Amino acid sequence: MRHESPRVTVSGVHDLPELSEVDAVISIADPGDGRPVVVETLGAPVLELTFHDADGDLLDWVPETWHVERVQRFLQQFQPAWLHVHCFAGMSRSTAMASAALACLVPELSDEEVVASILRERPHATPNKLLLEAIDLVLERCLEDAWRREQRY
Incomplete structure (x- = not known):
């Protein structure tokens, strides 16, 4: 029997998909902003993170x-089979954090495979460089380099 890899999806607040089947959500917001109403009504666990799309x-x-x-x-x-990550635009903070989440959930993936997976999900991704630096420090990965090779910032 083949084990399915966890599904990691990404969006902004204005293009949130149907999340009724999601197992967990990472909700990233600017300081002072709340989470979207659709996320508040989920029965799934939600991790709220607050920081700017900082440079x-x-x-x-x-x-x-x-x-x-x-x-x-x-x-x-929570070991979700389907994790959804969102920030305001779904381009920078969420794609960087989705990269981290996928690397945690499927550690055998190379950095390039993580980036390719996120790009399939969000083709216009431009992950936050400062967040990628923090991710690489904690996870001992080189995701920032992999994203740079894709000319994403």
């Missing part, structure tokens, strides 16, 4: 390694 500006709440560690713990606890 290092002094006023930004930047993504940090502890955000990635929270994702690791969340995934270990």
